[in-house]
Amino acid sequence: MNFFSDNTAGASAPVMAALAAANDGTATAYGTDAWTGRVERLFAEIFEHEVAAFLVASGTAANSLALASITRPWGAVLTHEESHVADDECGAPEFFSDGAKLVGLPGAGNKISPGPVTQALARMREGALHQVQPQAISITQATECGQIYTPAEVRALKDAGAPRGLTMHMDGARFANALVALGCSPAAITWQAGVDVLTFGGTKNGAWAAEAVIFFQPEAAAEMKWRRKRSGHTLSKGRLIGAQFEGLLGGGHWLELARHANAMAKRLADALIALNIPLAWPCQVNQVFPILSAELQTKLKAAGVGYLPWSQTALPKDIPFAEGETIGRFVMAFSTSEADVERLINVFAAAKG
Amino acid sequence: MNFFSDNTAGASAPVMAALAAANDGTATAYGTDAWTGRVERLFAEIFEHEVAAFLVASGTAANSLALASITRPWGAVLTHEESHVADDECGAPEFFSDGAKLVGLPGAGNKISPGPVTQALARMREGALHQVQPQAISITQATECGQIYTPAEVRALKDAGAPRGLTMHMDGARFANALVALGCSPAAITWQAGVDVLTFGGTKNGAWAAEAVIFFQPEAAAEMKWRRKRSGHTLSKGRLIGAQFEGLLGGGHWLELARHANAMAKRLADALIALNIPLAWPCQVNQVFPILSAELQTKLKAAGVGYLPWSQTALPKDIPFAEGETIGRFVMAFSTSEADVERLINVFAAAKG
Amino acid sequence: MNFFSDNTAGASAPVMAALAAANDGTATAYGTDAWTGRVERLFAEIFEHEVAAFLVASGTAANSLALASITRPWGAVLTHEESHVADDECGAPEFFSDGAKLVGLPGAGNKISPGPVTQALARMREGALHQVQPQAISITQATECGQIYTPAEVRALKDAGAPRGLTMHMDGARFANALVALGCSPAAITWQAGVDVLTFGGTKNGAWAAEAVIFFQPEAAAEMKWRRKRSGHTLSKGRLIGAQFEGLLGGGHWLELARHANAMAKRLADALIALNIPLAWPCQVNQVFPILSAELQTKLKAAGVGYLPWSQTALPKDIPFAEGETIGRFVMAFSTSEADVERLINVFAAAKG
Amino acid sequence: MNFFSDNTAGASAPVMAALAAANDGTATAYGTDAWTGRVERLFAEIFEHEVAAFLVASGTAANSLALASITRPWGAVLTHEESHVADDECGAPEFFSDGAKLVGLPGAGNKISPGPVTQALARMREGALHQVQPQAISITQATECGQIYTPAEVRALKDAGAPRGLTMHMDGARFANALVALGCSPAAITWQAGVDVLTFGGTKNGAWAAEAVIFFQPEAAAEMKWRRKRSGHTLSKGRLIGAQFEGLLGGGHWLELARHANAMAKRLADALIALNIPLAWPCQVNQVFPILSAELQTKLKAAGVGYLPWSQTALPKDIPFAEGETIGRFVMAFSTSEADVERLINVFAAAKG
Structure with missing residues (x-):
C-alpha cells in the first residue's frame, strides 16, 4: 500500500x-x-x-x-x-x-x-x-x-x-x-x-x-x-x-487519468470524514491530508501503509493539534485502483473501530 | 539513409x-x-x-x-x-x-x-x-x-x-x-x-x-x-x-551492440578504401570519416544520404586536402543493418564508378 | 546635519x-x-x-x-x-x-x-x-x-x-x-x-x-x-x-574612534528619552532609533536633518505604534562632533517644545 | 631597481x-x-x-x-x-x-x-x-x-x-x-x-x-x-x-604622467638597442621587453634589478631565440625617474661591456 x-x-x-x-x-x-x-x-x-x-x-x-x-x-x-x-x-x-x-x-x-x-x-x-x-x-x-x-x-x-x-x-x-x-x-x-x-x-x-x-x-x-x-x-x-x-x-487521456486519481482521493477523503478523521486541508485534487493521532500512525505502520508525514506550517490557524499528532499525505496516482483505496479505507476503519 | x-x-x-x-x-x-x-x-x-x-x-x-x-x-x-x-x-x-x-x-x-x-x-x-x-x-x-x-x-x-x-x-x-x-x-x-x-x-x-x-x-x-x-x-x-x-x-548485450556497430563501420571503411576514397582518420570504432570531393558530396546528397560535415582541425599534418573537399562523418548505430551499409556502399561505388 | x-x-x-x-x-x-x-x-x-x-x-x-x-x-x-x-x-x-x-x-x-x-x-x-x-x-x-x-x-x-x-x-x-x-x-x-x-x-x-x-x-x-x-x-x-x-x-585608534561615536549616540539617546521621544531599540552602540511622530518628521525635514527611515519588522512586540509614525535611524560617525549632536538635540527639543 | x-x-x-x-x-x-x-x-x-x-x-x-x-x-x-x-x-x-x-x-x-x-x-x-x-x-x-x-x-x-x-x-x-x-x-x-x-x-x-x-x-x-x-x-x-x-x-595630469612613463621606456629601449640587446617587440608605450641572455639575467639579478620574465607565445615568428634566453619585462611607472632609468641602463651597459 x-x-x-x-x-x-x-x-x-x-x-x-x-x-x-x-x-x-x-x-x-x-x-x-x-x-x-x-x-x-x-x-x-x-x-x-x-x-x-x-x-x-x-x-x-x-x-x-x-x-x-x-x-x-x-x-x-x-x-x-x-x-x-x-x-x-x-x-x-x-x-x-x-x-x-x-x-x-x-x-x-x-x-x-x-x-x-x-x-x-x-x-x-x-x-x-x-x-x-x-x-x-x-x-x-x-x-x-x-x-x-x-x-x-x-x-x-x-x-x-x-x-x-x-x-x-x-x-x-x-x-x-x-x-x-x-x-x-x-x-x-x-x-x-x-x-x-x-x-x-x-x-x-x-x-x-x-x-x-x-x-x-x-x-x-x-x-x-x-x-x-x-x-x-x-x-x-x-x-x-x-x-x-x-x-x-x-x-x-491525460484528463481521464487525472479524473481517476482525483476520484480515488475523493473516495478516501469522504471515508475519512465519515470516520471522524479530520483533514488538514480539503481534498481538492489527488491528495488527502488526514491529521493522524499517534495511535493511528502506529496502526497504519503496522498495516504496511506507506505515506509521508507533512509540514504543518501551512495549516489554517483554526486547526487544533494535539500532542503526537501529525499530518499524513496520501497521494493517488493514475494507477491507484479502487481496490487499493478500499484496502486503505479498511485499515483506517479498523484502526478507528 | x-x-x-x-x-x-x-x-x-x-x-x-x-x-x-x-x-x-x-x-x-x-x-x-x-x-x-x-x-x-x-x-x-x-x-x-x-x-x-x-x-x-x-x-x-x-x-x-x-x-x-x-x-x-x-x-x-x-x-x-x-x-x-x-x-x-x-x-x-x-x-x-x-x-x-x-x-x-x-x-x-x-x-x-x-x-x-x-x-x-x-x-x-x-x-x-x-x-x-x-x-x-x-x-x-x-x-x-x-x-x-x-x-x-x-x-x-x-x-x-x-x-x-x-x-x-x-x-x-x-x-x-x-x-x-x-x-x-x-x-x-x-x-x-x-x-x-x-x-x-x-x-x-x-x-x-x-x-x-x-x-x-x-x-x-x-x-x-x-x-x-x-x-x-x-x-x-x-x-x-x-x-x-x-x-x-x-x-x-551492450558489448554485442557495440561490436555490431563497429563491424558495420569496418565494412564501410574497407569498401571506401577499396574505392580509393581516403579516410581522414583510420576507422577504429563505429565512425567513418571519408574525405569527400565536391563531386562525391553532390552525388551523396542526390542519393539522399545523411551525414555530417566534420571539422578539419584535428587532421594529421600529412593529409593533402583539395579545394572543395570536406570530411564527412558516417556513424553506424546498433540498429544499422548490413543492408543499410550495402546501400551506402553502392551509392559510393556508383559515384566513383 | x-x-x-x-x-x-x-x-x-x-x-x-x-x-x-x-x-x-x-x-x-x-x-x-x-x-x-x-x-x-x-x-x-x-x-x-x-x-x-x-x-x-x-x-x-x-x-x-x-x-x-x-x-x-x-x-x-x-x-x-x-x-x-x-x-x-x-x-x-x-x-x-x-x-x-x-x-x-x-x-x-x-x-x-x-x-x-x-x-x-x-x-x-x-x-x-x-x-x-x-x-x-x-x-x-x-x-x-x-x-x-x-x-x-x-x-x-x-x-x-x-x-x-x-x-x-x-x-x-x-x-x-x-x-x-x-x-x-x-x-x-x-x-x-x-x-x-x-x-x-x-x-x-x-x-x-x-x-x-x-x-x-x-x-x-x-x-x-x-x-x-x-x-x-x-x-x-x-x-x-x-x-x-x-x-x-x-x-x-580604532577603539578610541568607536568610543567617541558610541558616546555621541548615547548623548542623543539620553536627550531623546528626556524629551519623551521613545526609542525603538535601546541605544547600545553608535545608532539611535527614535520613533518619530508625523509632526516630528516634518520638523526634522524642515530643519534639514538627514536620517533614514527604518524597518519596523524587528520591533519588539510591545512597542505601540501610532498612525504616521516611523522609526528614524540616526548614526554617529567617528567624525560626528559634540556640536553636531547638540545641534540635533536642539532641533528635537524645539520640535517637542 | x-x-x-x-x-x-x-x-x-x-x-x-x-x-x-x-x-x-x-x-x-x-x-x-x-x-x-x-x-x-x-x-x-x-x-x-x-x-x-x-x-x-x-x-x-x-x-x-x-x-x-x-x-x-x-x-x-x-x-x-x-x-x-x-x-x-x-x-x-x-x-x-x-x-x-x-x-x-x-x-x-x-x-x-x-x-x-x-x-x-x-x-x-x-x-x-x-x-x-x-x-x-x-x-x-x-x-x-x-x-x-x-x-x-x-x-x-x-x-x-x-x-x-x-x-x-x-x-x-x-x-x-x-x-x-x-x-x-x-x-x-x-x-x-x-x-x-x-x-x-x-x-x-x-x-x-x-x-x-x-x-x-x-x-x-x-x-x-x-x-x-x-x-x-x-x-x-x-x-x-x-x-x-x-x-x-x-x-x-593623466596624459602628462603617461607621457613621462613612455619617455622613460623609450630611453631604456634606445639604450638597449644601442647595446645590441634585441627587443622582443618594439617599445611603443611604457614597457620594454629585451631578450636576455643567460649571462645578462645573472648580472641583472646580481645588480638587484627587478623585472618579470615574460611569455614567448606572442613572439613574431622571425625572432631567433637561443638556449637560456628569456624575455624580460621592464615597466616604467609615472614615478620612474630619469635617474632610475640611467641606473638601469648602466647595469645593462656594464653587463654588456
Missing part, C-alpha cells in the same frame, strides 16, 4: 504504447524530431494560444528553466515559503538563475494571496541597488497541500504584482489534477488569468519523465534553447519525451 | 523489453528503486572495482557533473580543443562547475598526448593567484574523430598530469565501441590506467537516454547527490534509467 | 596620515606588501590567536567572500531575515557562493536566538537531497538595529548550530562599536565564543575603504586567495588598504 | 592631494557623491560623447563587469590567447559572466587581427545550440606586450565581428600610455573606431585604485548598478575613487 507520491507509479499503458511505437526507424536528434514537433503543436491547441514549448525529463529542470528565463541573477521570485521550488529542489532555481532569490510568503494550504505579495513588494525598494529586484511570482497548481487556485485568484496575484511588472509562473506538476477539479479550460486557468510561463507536468500524470515549459509569449523564450542545452536537458533522442507526451495528451 | 549520428536510432529491443517489464507496480523515487540499485552493483562487477555510480538521462549532464565534481570554479580542465565537452555542450561544463575553464590542447584525431599537457601545465604557475589552477584532464574515448586511447596512452596522460595532481575524466559516450575495439577489460582502460571518473554512455550504445557517472573512488562522489538534484537530473521515476541500463548491460 | 550613516564621513586624520606616509617608493603588488603583512600580524595580536586575514575594500565583498568560504552552493546560511547580508547586499552572498541560500529568521532588534535556529534546522532534513543543507550561521555585530550580542549569546547560537556542524560568521561592519560597548576582549566575543570567520569592519570605523575577512582556523582559508582574486578584490596596490588599517589599528 | 610593474608605485602627488582635499565633511554614499558625479561628466568631455561611467577600485573588476555586461552565460568573447582577461584574472570574467567562454586567438605581440576573428567565427555555428555563441571581442590597449592598436586596426576588428553583431570591449589598463603614443583623441581610438565599452585604467597611470567602466551607449549599462553592487564593487565612500580620478584627470 504505497501512497507516498504520484511518482512511485510507472507509465500508463497508452504512454508505454506510444513509446514502443516511436521506437522504429531513425529520427533527427535534440528535439527536432516529428514527435516533439507534434507535441508542440498539440500544446497550442490545448491552450488555444500560440506557445513556445520546451520538453524536458524532470520537473526540477522545467521549473528551474522557467524561473531562470524570467529573472535576472539579482532578481527575486515571490513564492510560498514551502512551495516546491523554494523548499524541495535543493536550490535548483538558484543554480539555473545564477543566484536569483526566492522570497517566501506565508499562506494557508501553501497558497499565496495578494496581501503578502503587496507587503513583500513594499519592502523591496524599486530600483534600489541594495536589494534584489522583484521580477516574478511563482505559484503551484495544485499546491503541495493539494489546494487549487481559481482563475480569479490567479488574476488577483497577477494584479498584485503588476505595479512592479512581475511575470507569473505556474508550477503545474499536478496541472491536470487541478484542471479537471476546476472544470475550466486550460486557457482560462493559464494565460487568460495572467500566467506567462507554465510548467506542464506529465510525469505525475502518467508519463515516465515528461514535463514541458510552456511560454505563452513565444518571444520570451528566445534564450531557452541555450539554457536547456547548457543545463544538459536537451535529450539527444528527443522522441523519448515527445512520444510520452503524445501518448499522454492524445484523446484526452 | 541516415548516418548523421548514433543518436538517431531508438532503443534496442532488449532495452525496450526491460523498460516494459519495469512498468508494473510502484517503486520508491529519486533513484532509490531496485533497478537503479542493481545497476549500481552491475557497474562494480563490470569494472571489478568498488564504484559510486550516478545515472542520468543525458551525456551533457553526465560529463558536466563529472567535471564539476573534480574542479573548483577557479580550476582548469585540460582537454582537446575540439573535444565534445569543450566544443559541443554549449558551455555546460562551465555552467555546472560555476565557471571553471576548459583549456584546449591540439592533437591529431582529437587525441591529446603528454607533450601538450606538460606544455600547458608549464604555462599555469602553481599556486599563482592570477591564473586558474589545472585540476583535471578530460579525454574522449573514443574521440570525436573515432580514435581510441590505449591503456598505455591513458596512463601516459595521467602521468603527465601527476606533478600537479590532475584528476582524470574519461568521456565514454562511445565507451562500449572503444572497449570492444581495444579488446581489453573495462578495468584495464579505466581505473587501472588512471581514470578517476568515467562517463559511461548508454544512449548511443542502444538505450533511449541512459548515462552513468562512475567514480572509482566512491568517496570522491560525496557531493554528487546534491549536484545532480540541483541540476534537475535526479529523475523522480528513477527506474526509467535503471531499467534501460539493466536491459543494456544484461548478458553482455 | 547628516546622520544618514557612518559611511558618509571620510577617513580619520591618522588614517589619512598613514596613507600619505605609505605613498613613497615601490612595493610589491597584490597584497604582498609590507603594510599588508604587518596588518595581518596585528590582527593576530589583537585577537590573541593565529589568523588568516584577507583585506578588501568593501564590506559587501568581505561578507560575501566569508560566506562563500563556509558554504557549498547547495548550502544554507541561517541569518536574521533583515540582516545586511540577507537584505542589503543585492544578493552578493548568493553571487559569491554560486547560489547558496540565505534562510531568514525572525528576532527583535535583528538579533537571532537559538530557538529559531533549532526550528529552522528541524525543517531541513539532514542529508536529504531535496533541500539545501544548513552549513553556517551569520550574525551582525552590532545588528542593523544597533543591538549587540554578548559572548554568551554568540556561544548559545553556536551551540544551537552544533548538531549540524554549522560554521559561525560574524558580520562586524560595526565590530569596534560593539566591542567597546561590550567591554570585553576581541578574543572573547569572537573565537572564544565560537566565531569561525569575522568580517572586521574598518570603513565605518574611520577608514576610507578597509575591511578584513579573518579566519580563526587559518587552514579554512586555503581557497580565499583565488576567491578574492577571481572576484576582483585583490587590489594591485595592496598597501592602499594595508596602510589604512595600520593607521586605524595603531595605538588603539 | 623595481621594474616589475607599473602597479608597484603609489599615487601621484596631485592624486594624493585630491584625496586629502576630499576628506572633509560628509558626502552621500555608494557613488552618489559630488566627486563621482563630476568625474562621470569629465569622462563625457574627454570622450566627446555621452557615456555611462562606473568607477571601481580594481582592473579585474572593471574588465569583468564590462565583459559580463556584453555577454550571456552561453556567450563567447574573442580575445588574444594571452590577454590579461584570458590569462591573468584567475577566471574572473567567467565568474562575473556566470560562465561565459573566452576564446583565445593567436597574434604577435598579443594583438589580434581580423583573420583569426573570422576563422573563429566560422567555427561557431550561428544559432546552433551545441556551441557557445560569439558575442564580443576584447582587446587590450596597449597589449600585455606593450603594443598598440591604431584606430584603423580597431575598426577592422569591429568590422570582422560585425556579421555576428559582436560588441567591442577595450581593456585600457594602460589606455593613457597608448593614447599619448597614438597622438589621437580619446574619441578616435574608442567609440569612433567601434569600441562599445572601455575599461579606463587609472591605477597604473598614477592613482591608488581607480578604474572606470565606460559605456558609449549609456542605455547598454542599465544593469550595471546591480552587477557592480552584487559583486561588492560599489564602495560606500565612493568619493575615494571619485577624488582620485579628479586628481588624475584634472588639467591633463
Whole structure:
C-alpha cells in the first residue's frame, strides 16, 4: 500500500504504447524530431494560444528553466515559503538563475494571496541597488497541500504584482489534477488569468519523465534553447519525451487519468470524514491530508501503509493539534485502483473501530 | 539513409523489453528503486572495482557533473580543443562547475598526448593567484574523430598530469565501441590506467537516454547527490534509467551492440578504401570519416544520404586536402543493418564508378 | 546635519596620515606588501590567536567572500531575515557562493536566538537531497538595529548550530562599536565564543575603504586567495588598504574612534528619552532609533536633518505604534562632533517644545 | 631597481592631494557623491560623447563587469590567447559572466587581427545550440606586450565581428600610455573606431585604485548598478575613487604622467638597442621587453634589478631565440625617474661591456 507520491507509479499503458511505437526507424536528434514537433503543436491547441514549448525529463529542470528565463541573477521570485521550488529542489532555481532569490510568503494550504505579495513588494525598494529586484511570482497548481487556485485568484496575484511588472509562473506538476477539479479550460486557468510561463507536468500524470515549459509569449523564450542545452536537458533522442507526451495528451487521456486519481482521493477523503478523521486541508485534487493521532500512525505502520508525514506550517490557524499528532499525505496516482483505496479505507476503519 | 549520428536510432529491443517489464507496480523515487540499485552493483562487477555510480538521462549532464565534481570554479580542465565537452555542450561544463575553464590542447584525431599537457601545465604557475589552477584532464574515448586511447596512452596522460595532481575524466559516450575495439577489460582502460571518473554512455550504445557517472573512488562522489538534484537530473521515476541500463548491460548485450556497430563501420571503411576514397582518420570504432570531393558530396546528397560535415582541425599534418573537399562523418548505430551499409556502399561505388 | 550613516564621513586624520606616509617608493603588488603583512600580524595580536586575514575594500565583498568560504552552493546560511547580508547586499552572498541560500529568521532588534535556529534546522532534513543543507550561521555585530550580542549569546547560537556542524560568521561592519560597548576582549566575543570567520569592519570605523575577512582556523582559508582574486578584490596596490588599517589599528585608534561615536549616540539617546521621544531599540552602540511622530518628521525635514527611515519588522512586540509614525535611524560617525549632536538635540527639543 | 610593474608605485602627488582635499565633511554614499558625479561628466568631455561611467577600485573588476555586461552565460568573447582577461584574472570574467567562454586567438605581440576573428567565427555555428555563441571581442590597449592598436586596426576588428553583431570591449589598463603614443583623441581610438565599452585604467597611470567602466551607449549599462553592487564593487565612500580620478584627470595630469612613463621606456629601449640587446617587440608605450641572455639575467639579478620574465607565445615568428634566453619585462611607472632609468641602463651597459 504505497501512497507516498504520484511518482512511485510507472507509465500508463497508452504512454508505454506510444513509446514502443516511436521506437522504429531513425529520427533527427535534440528535439527536432516529428514527435516533439507534434507535441508542440498539440500544446497550442490545448491552450488555444500560440506557445513556445520546451520538453524536458524532470520537473526540477522545467521549473528551474522557467524561473531562470524570467529573472535576472539579482532578481527575486515571490513564492510560498514551502512551495516546491523554494523548499524541495535543493536550490535548483538558484543554480539555473545564477543566484536569483526566492522570497517566501506565508499562506494557508501553501497558497499565496495578494496581501503578502503587496507587503513583500513594499519592502523591496524599486530600483534600489541594495536589494534584489522583484521580477516574478511563482505559484503551484495544485499546491503541495493539494489546494487549487481559481482563475480569479490567479488574476488577483497577477494584479498584485503588476505595479512592479512581475511575470507569473505556474508550477503545474499536478496541472491536470487541478484542471479537471476546476472544470475550466486550460486557457482560462493559464494565460487568460495572467500566467506567462507554465510548467506542464506529465510525469505525475502518467508519463515516465515528461514535463514541458510552456511560454505563452513565444518571444520570451528566445534564450531557452541555450539554457536547456547548457543545463544538459536537451535529450539527444528527443522522441523519448515527445512520444510520452503524445501518448499522454492524445484523446484526452491525460484528463481521464487525472479524473481517476482525483476520484480515488475523493473516495478516501469522504471515508475519512465519515470516520471522524479530520483533514488538514480539503481534498481538492489527488491528495488527502488526514491529521493522524499517534495511535493511528502506529496502526497504519503496522498495516504496511506507506505515506509521508507533512509540514504543518501551512495549516489554517483554526486547526487544533494535539500532542503526537501529525499530518499524513496520501497521494493517488493514475494507477491507484479502487481496490487499493478500499484496502486503505479498511485499515483506517479498523484502526478507528 | 541516415548516418548523421548514433543518436538517431531508438532503443534496442532488449532495452525496450526491460523498460516494459519495469512498468508494473510502484517503486520508491529519486533513484532509490531496485533497478537503479542493481545497476549500481552491475557497474562494480563490470569494472571489478568498488564504484559510486550516478545515472542520468543525458551525456551533457553526465560529463558536466563529472567535471564539476573534480574542479573548483577557479580550476582548469585540460582537454582537446575540439573535444565534445569543450566544443559541443554549449558551455555546460562551465555552467555546472560555476565557471571553471576548459583549456584546449591540439592533437591529431582529437587525441591529446603528454607533450601538450606538460606544455600547458608549464604555462599555469602553481599556486599563482592570477591564473586558474589545472585540476583535471578530460579525454574522449573514443574521440570525436573515432580514435581510441590505449591503456598505455591513458596512463601516459595521467602521468603527465601527476606533478600537479590532475584528476582524470574519461568521456565514454562511445565507451562500449572503444572497449570492444581495444579488446581489453573495462578495468584495464579505466581505473587501472588512471581514470578517476568515467562517463559511461548508454544512449548511443542502444538505450533511449541512459548515462552513468562512475567514480572509482566512491568517496570522491560525496557531493554528487546534491549536484545532480540541483541540476534537475535526479529523475523522480528513477527506474526509467535503471531499467534501460539493466536491459543494456544484461548478458553482455551492450558489448554485442557495440561490436555490431563497429563491424558495420569496418565494412564501410574497407569498401571506401577499396574505392580509393581516403579516410581522414583510420576507422577504429563505429565512425567513418571519408574525405569527400565536391563531386562525391553532390552525388551523396542526390542519393539522399545523411551525414555530417566534420571539422578539419584535428587532421594529421600529412593529409593533402583539395579545394572543395570536406570530411564527412558516417556513424553506424546498433540498429544499422548490413543492408543499410550495402546501400551506402553502392551509392559510393556508383559515384566513383 | 547628516546622520544618514557612518559611511558618509571620510577617513580619520591618522588614517589619512598613514596613507600619505605609505605613498613613497615601490612595493610589491597584490597584497604582498609590507603594510599588508604587518596588518595581518596585528590582527593576530589583537585577537590573541593565529589568523588568516584577507583585506578588501568593501564590506559587501568581505561578507560575501566569508560566506562563500563556509558554504557549498547547495548550502544554507541561517541569518536574521533583515540582516545586511540577507537584505542589503543585492544578493552578493548568493553571487559569491554560486547560489547558496540565505534562510531568514525572525528576532527583535535583528538579533537571532537559538530557538529559531533549532526550528529552522528541524525543517531541513539532514542529508536529504531535496533541500539545501544548513552549513553556517551569520550574525551582525552590532545588528542593523544597533543591538549587540554578548559572548554568551554568540556561544548559545553556536551551540544551537552544533548538531549540524554549522560554521559561525560574524558580520562586524560595526565590530569596534560593539566591542567597546561590550567591554570585553576581541578574543572573547569572537573565537572564544565560537566565531569561525569575522568580517572586521574598518570603513565605518574611520577608514576610507578597509575591511578584513579573518579566519580563526587559518587552514579554512586555503581557497580565499583565488576567491578574492577571481572576484576582483585583490587590489594591485595592496598597501592602499594595508596602510589604512595600520593607521586605524595603531595605538588603539580604532577603539578610541568607536568610543567617541558610541558616546555621541548615547548623548542623543539620553536627550531623546528626556524629551519623551521613545526609542525603538535601546541605544547600545553608535545608532539611535527614535520613533518619530508625523509632526516630528516634518520638523526634522524642515530643519534639514538627514536620517533614514527604518524597518519596523524587528520591533519588539510591545512597542505601540501610532498612525504616521516611523522609526528614524540616526548614526554617529567617528567624525560626528559634540556640536553636531547638540545641534540635533536642539532641533528635537524645539520640535517637542 | 623595481621594474616589475607599473602597479608597484603609489599615487601621484596631485592624486594624493585630491584625496586629502576630499576628506572633509560628509558626502552621500555608494557613488552618489559630488566627486563621482563630476568625474562621470569629465569622462563625457574627454570622450566627446555621452557615456555611462562606473568607477571601481580594481582592473579585474572593471574588465569583468564590462565583459559580463556584453555577454550571456552561453556567450563567447574573442580575445588574444594571452590577454590579461584570458590569462591573468584567475577566471574572473567567467565568474562575473556566470560562465561565459573566452576564446583565445593567436597574434604577435598579443594583438589580434581580423583573420583569426573570422576563422573563429566560422567555427561557431550561428544559432546552433551545441556551441557557445560569439558575442564580443576584447582587446587590450596597449597589449600585455606593450603594443598598440591604431584606430584603423580597431575598426577592422569591429568590422570582422560585425556579421555576428559582436560588441567591442577595450581593456585600457594602460589606455593613457597608448593614447599619448597614438597622438589621437580619446574619441578616435574608442567609440569612433567601434569600441562599445572601455575599461579606463587609472591605477597604473598614477592613482591608488581607480578604474572606470565606460559605456558609449549609456542605455547598454542599465544593469550595471546591480552587477557592480552584487559583486561588492560599489564602495560606500565612493568619493575615494571619485577624488582620485579628479586628481588624475584634472588639467591633463593623466596624459602628462603617461607621457613621462613612455619617455622613460623609450630611453631604456634606445639604450638597449644601442647595446645590441634585441627587443622582443618594439617599445611603443611604457614597457620594454629585451631578450636576455643567460649571462645578462645573472648580472641583472646580481645588480638587484627587478623585472618579470615574460611569455614567448606572442613572439613574431622571425625572432631567433637561443638556449637560456628569456624575455624580460621592464615597466616604467609615472614615478620612474630619469635617474632610475640611467641606473638601469648602466647595469645593462656594464653587463654588456
